[in-house]
Amino acid sequence: xxxxxxxxxxxxxxxxxxxxxxxxxxxxxxxxxxxxxxxxxxxxxxxxxxxxxxxxxxxxxxxxxxxxxx
Numbered sequence: 001x002x003x004x005x006x007x008x009x010x011x012x013x014x015x016x017x018x019x020x021x022x023x024x025x026x027x028x029x030x031x032x033x034x035x036x037x038x039x040x041x042x043x044x045x046x047x048x049x050x051x052x053x054x055x056x057x058x059x060x061x062x063x064x065x066x067x068x069x070x
Contacts, residue, residue, distance in 0.1 A: 005025065006023070006024055006025020006026065006027075006028065007022065007023075007024045007025065008021070008022070008023050008024075008031070009021065009022040009023075010033075010043070010046070012042075012043045015040070015041075016040075016041050016042065016043040016044045017039075017040055017041070017042060017043065018033070018036050018037050018039075018042040018043050018046070019037075020037075021033045021037070027057070027058065030055065030057050033046070
């Protein structure tokens with residue numbers, strides 16, 4: 001995956017509740033925000049998450065591009 005740019009916008013209130021989210025860019029479908037929308041402290045949990053890079057998906061996608069699968 002050759003992710004050059006994208007955007008992630010979180011809308012939240014003062015009680016750390018995530019009200020909405022926009023994710024635009026390649027790989028946006030693998031980000032797991034939806035479960036946090038249903039939790040009263042979703043933003044607090046999001047801040048504590050480890051956002052590993054590259055992910056297993058990205059490694060597989062890169063390999064597929066290198067061997068000419070795509």
